Amino acid sequence: MVAHEEVPSRWPEVTWGRAGGPLAKLILGFAATPAGTWLSKNAAPLDCWLIRRSRGRFTLFGPIGATLLLLTHTGRKTGRRYTTPLLYLPDGKRLIIIGSNYGQDRQPNWAMNLRAHPDAQVTIAGHDIPVTATEILGTDRDTRYHELAEHLPIYRVFEKRAGHRVIPMFAITAREVPTHPNERGLR
Numbered sequence: 001m002v003a004h005e006e007v008p009s010r011w012p013e014v015t016w017g018r019a020g021g022p023l024a025k026l027i028l029g030f031a032a033t034p035a036g037t038w039l040s041k042n043a044a045p046l047d048c049w050l051i052r053r054s055r056g057r058f059t060l061f062g063p064i065g066a067t068l069l070l071l072t073h074t075g076r077k078t079g080r081r082y083t084t085p086l087l088y089l090p091d092g093k094r095l096i097i098i099g100s101n102y103g104q105d106r107q108p109n110w111a112m113n114l115r116a117h118p119d120a121q122v123t124i125a126g127h128d129i130p131v132t133a134t135e136i137l138g139t140d141r142d143t144r145y146h147e148l149a150e151h152l153p154i155y156r157v158f159e160k161r162a163g164h165r166v167i168p169m170f171a172i173t174a175r176e177v178p179t180h181p182n183e184r185g186l187r
Contacts, residue, residue, distance in 0.1 A: 011090055011174075012125035041102055047085045051123070070123040071097065071172075075109075076116035083123075084110045089148055091171070095122070096136070096144055099168040103161025111168045122172060129174050136169040144169055 051070055067090065072083045089096040099111035114120060114133040122129050136144055145167065149155045159167060 011095060011129075012127045044085055051085065069095070069097075071110060072121040072123070073110050073113045074117040074120070076113045082110065082113070084108075086110075087152065088172070089151065091144075093173060095172040096148070097133075097170050097172060098145070098148060098155065099170070100155060100158035100162070101167075103158035105163060105165055107165070107168065111170070114170055119175070120172075130176075131172045132175050133170045133172055136171055141166075141169050 047068075051068070067088050069086055069088050070083050071086050072081055074081060086097045099108045101108040101111075115135065118133045120131050120133055122131050145155070145159070148169075149159070155167075
């Protein structure tokens with residue numbers, strides 16, 4: 001019998017700060033402005049570094065009580081691996097991620113990459129977990145988006161900025177990865 005890595009029965013739980021608190025409201029209010037969006041977008045590489053360095057204990061977005069993961073995905077054109085910090089919502093055995101791209105008029109690269117290469121990895125609380133992404137479409141997507149906007153109203157701002165672009169959403173599920181080299185096709 002060949003051993004497999006464990007697929008989590010529950011996702012690691014990690015939050016920082018206090019969601020809905022006065023500091024969170026102030027930061028999210030600023031993040032909804034053009035200057036706040038610029039700062040958030042340009043701080044993303046620093047946040048990736050901080051999350052990795054602290055093994056998931058700290059993030060720049062800590063004061064808002066955000067649930068944050070690092071998504072490592074494969075470039076659809078280059079085949080290179082990229083890492084992007086994203087907010088997520090737990091949904092039972094899956095996680096929901098949103099391709100708002102801060103409300104810009106184009107899709108985020110990571111969303112286009114997941115469509116081409118749905119197998120990826122998420123890092124949560126220092127745990128690296130192999131995953132598969134499935135795009136959420138139609139009424140399920142609309143329902144989930146409105147639930148998200150209730151939880152994080154900044155997504156209403158992003159939706160308005162995006163205009164006619166439909167903001168994509170993905171369900172992330174953990175997958176088993178063989179630990180034996182022959183099962184990976186490495187003969």
